[in-house]
Amino acid sequence: MRIALVILLSAVVGALLAGPWIDWPLREGYVGVVLMIGAALVLRRHWQRRADTRGDEPGEPEREVWHGLASTSLIGAQIATTLFLAGPGIALHSPQAHQLGQTTWMLIAGAIVSWFILHRREVQRDERDRAIVTQASRVSGHVLVVLVVVLAVTLGFTPPQRLAPMSHVFLAHLLLLTLVISSLVNHALQLWGYRRDAQPGVDVA
Amino acid sequence: MSAPIGNHLRRLRFDHSEMTQDALARAAGVTRQTVIALEAGRYAPSLELAFRLARVFGKRVDEVFFWREDDAGA
Numbered sequence: 001m002r003i004a005l006v007i008l009l010s011a012v013v014g015a016l017l018a019g020p021w022i023d024w025p026l027r028e029g030y031v032g033v034v035l036m037i038g039a040a041l042v043l044r045r046h047w048q049r050r051a052d053t054r055g056d057e058p059g060e061p062e063r064e065v066w067h068g069l070a071s072t073s074l075i076g077a078q079i080a081t082t083l084f085l086a087g088p089g090i091a092l093h094s095p096q097a098h099q100l101g102q103t104t105w106m107l108i109a110g111a112i113v114s115w116f117i118l119h120r121r122e123v124q125r126d127e128r129d130r131a132i133v134t135q136a137s138r139v140s141g142h143v144l145v146v147l148v149v150v151l152a153v154t155l156g157f158t159p160p161q162r163l164a165p166m167s168h169v170f171l172a173h174l175l176l177l178t179l180v181i182s183s184l185v186n187h188a189l190q191l192w193g194y195r196r197d198a199q200p201g202v203d204v205a
Numbered sequence: 206m207s208a209p210i211g212n213h214l215r216r217l218r219f220d221h222s223e224m225t226q227d228a229l230a231r232a233a234g235v236t237r238q239t240v241i242a243l244e245a246g247r248y249a250p251s252l253e254l255a256f257r258l259a260r261v262f263g264k265r266v267d268e269v270f271f272w273r274e275d276d277a278g279a
Contacts, residue, residue: 055226059238126235127251128242197242 003069003191007184010070014077017103019085028099029106032074033113039070040114061129062194063118069187071111076180078103083173088166097169132193140186147178208249212270215244217262232261 013035017028024031043066051057058066079100086096151174155163218224226244230237234257242248243258250258250270259269 056241059236061236062238124236126239127254128235128239128248194238197245197247198238199245199247 003188003195006066006070007073007188010073011077014074014079014107015081017074017107018078018081018100027102027106029103029110032078032103032107033110036071036074036107036110036114037117040067040117044118056198058194059124059129060120061125062191063120064115065187065190065194067111067115067118069184069191071107071114072180072183072187075104075107075111076177076184078107079173079180080177083170083177088170090167090169092167092169100173128197132190135193136186136189139189140182143185144178144182147181148175151175151178207246207273209273210249210270211246211273212243212258214240214258214269217264217269221262229258229261233257 013032016022017024017032026034047057047063082096082100082103083090086094086100090096090100155171214229218226218229226240227237230240233240233254235254239248243250255266255270259266262269
């Protein structure tokens with residue numbers, strides 16, 4: 001539930017940054033960076049409070065996955081919304097494409113800065129972390145293969161007259177979105193693995 | 206669903222001067238979250254980790270871990 005909520009909230013923010021619905025006081029990319037840094041600071045304080053009071057804060061690897069999930073969802077939604085609004089004919093040197101590029105790169109910079117905010121120096125991964133990553137990577141790899149095959153077959157069987165309006169910028173970003181979806185699946189499955197392990201267990205002793 | 210391997214880690218920690226989960230994690234070279242998952246019966250350790258945990262308490266592996274008959278299917 002929490003995983004879906006983070007994906008949804010981040011995607012909504014990404015869509016709002018890409019759409020014309022809000023007149024932001026700054027460029028969309030800067031707004032995204034401010035939001036990401038703000039969220040990272042709030043989250044860092046929240047996890048520290050959980051560590052001090054309940055002792056059930058997520059470990060460093062899990063924190064990185066939460067960060068990856070939110071960042072990927074936000075950036076993916078921003079790209080998808082821009083493509084949807086601009087249409088398949090989006091040209092390389094058009095205002096929409098320039099805004100897409102600038103905003104995306106600013107959001108990537110915001111993701112890097114917020115990662116440093118959440119990152120702690122002592123990073124410890126153990127066999128459980130590696131097992132969770134392996135399991136998630138296997139499934140997300142399959143998802144990526146299916147998405148690429150579906151896209152390739154669809155493009156291959158689409159009549160040329162229907163493909164003609166699609167610019168190479170549009171098609172390139174469609175391919176990027178398959179990576180984004182695969183990455184989202186990867187992050188979500190890792191977090192599901194951590195959540196499963198953290199559930200109250202049976203009496204073992 | 207719980208792991209088919211149970212353990213006495215929580216009791217052993219308390220028997221060893223109420224060792225904290227963090228101290229056990231450091232001694233065994235894992236994260237505290239993994240110790241929590243082990244104690245909750247949610248994670249079955251590798252053979253290597255099982256030996257490392259047993260060594261922390263000076264016990265044999267079979268004195269720390271046990272096979273849950275309910276899950277054995279036998």
